[in-house]
Amino acid sequence: MNLPEDEMDPPAAIEVAPVVESRGNGLFEGDTGRLPLDARRVLCQLLAGPSVDAGRHGQLWPVLLRHESVLRAHLCDLFLELVLDREAGVAFVRQADTGELDTPVLLRTSPLTFLDSVLLLHLRQQLAEADAQGLRAVVEETVLTDVLSVYEKSVSTDRAGFGKRVTQAIGKMKENHILVKLRGGEERYEVSPALKLLFSAEDVQALTRVYRELGEDGTEEGRR
Numbered sequence: 001m002n003l004p005e006d007e008m009d010p011p012a013a014i015e016v017a018p019v020v021e022s023r024g025n026g027l028f029e030g031d032t033g034r035l036p037l038d039a040r041r042v043l044c045q046l047l048a049g050p051s052v053d054a055g056r057h058g059q060l061w062p063v064l065l066r067h068e069s070v071l072r073a074h075l076c077d078l079f080l081e082l083v084l085d086r087e088a089g090v091a092f093v094r095q096a097d098t099g100e101l102d103t104p105v106l107l108r109t110s111p112l113t114f115l116d117s118v119l120l121l122h123l124r125q126q127l128a129e130a131d132a133q134g135l136r137a138v139v140e141e142t143v144l145t146d147v148l149s150v151y152e153k154s155v156s157t158d159r160a161g162f163g164k165r166v167t168q169a170i171g172k173m174k175e176n177h178i179l180v181k182l183r184g185g186e187e188r189y190e191v192s193p194a195l196k197l198l199f200s201a202e203d204v205q206a207l208t209r210v211y212r213e214l215g216e217d218g219t220e221e222g223r224r
Contacts, residue, residue: 054089
């Protein structure tokens with residue numbers, strides 16, 4: 001039955017609740033990532049470089065192993081490759097070999113000087129000798145300086161300038177954690193196992209030929 005307009009009940013008020021966007025499993029507002037917090041920390045460390053190793057990153061290393069496959073997938077999205085040595089306890093990221101694909105290069109690279117190359121080769125050899133004996137490769141900075149001093153005449157006739165180059169070469173190894181300072185050790189460093197992954201036996205042979213050729217060609221300016 002129809003009621004007169006003045007006898008109809010007024011419409012009920014409709015309360016509209018504010019819309020609250022659900023964060024689901026997100027770690028922060030707007031987070032749509034799928035990796036758990038600890039795996040994201042590993043990914044960030046890999047991208048920041050130069051490496052993740054069981055010694056320096058005791059909390060991150062087991063996380064890396066646990067999430068290895070998904071981390072590899074995320075890195076592949078960026079045209080990067082995860083290099084991992086479980087036995088040595090070290091991992092790092094490098095540009096993936098994409099063949100003919102035109103892909104961006106995300107990782108920074110720095111050219112190696114002659115002294116950088118000589119020093120890397122020496123450290124790689126020290127690492128190989130220590131591995132053969134089941135030992136850690138430990139070196140002293142003064143010894144490294146002596147090793148490089150052999151090439152003073154080939155690199156420069158300026159003694160002060162050569163000393164500066166030697167300091168820079170050793171400093172570069174420290175900055176990139178190729179040389180890791182030992183606790184309580186005065187100027188004593190452990191050679192990072194990552195060097196085995198950076199330079200294979202074939203790479204060492206090729207590098208040996210290169211620096212020998214450089215040494216035979218005279219001064220550094222004459223090699224360019």
